[in-house]
Amino acid sequence: DTEVTQTPKHLVMGMTNKKSLKCEQHMGHRAMYWYKQKAKKPPELMFVYSYEKLSINESVPSRFSPECPNSSLLNLHLHALQPEDSALYLCASSQDRHNEQFFGPGTRLTVL
């Protein structure tokens, strides 16, 4: 299995909703990442987990809450988002933090 999967593919939520994005990989990778990508922009790093521990938080607002339940799973919990948070949320994994990243297809999030 050489892919990263993400669910859901699309998500529409109101500003008062709570939702979660899920990411899974079975490549034995020990680093996992969340990125946010706005249209025609590069991916922006949000969080890095290394060996299931949060190692980097790029000053992301607390309305985004990451969770790494085990080495294969990565969640992003969303609460009280703003319309400007609408974007493509990409999950990626790599063997460790110094190797190429494998990206999932992303979740396209719309906040109304």
Next chain:
Amino acid sequence: GQQVMQIPQYQHVQEGEDFTTYCNSSTTLSNIQWYKQRPGGHPVFLIQLVKSGEVKKQKRLTFQFGEAKKNSSLHITATQTTDVGTYFCAEDTSGGSYIPTFGRGTSLIVHP
């Protein structure tokens, strides 16, 4: 980290013409990675360059890493419509604390 500068932002070519995108950093890079993102898709890893002056080829794609490890380029020979997409470099500063930072990307448009 310091964002790597990538040029040009857009490039229109006729099918069969060559294409080059450049990445430049003010700091020495321990390695640089290149990704391709098709319209509506997710970034896909192409290659990682590590050694000073390194040149790697993948069919019609040639990747170079500068002698000073501060710049890199991707050259496509005889473009095809399947080459359409945005090409990103992603830098890793030599500080050892890997925070992957993507360049702004170069969008390649190939006219048949």
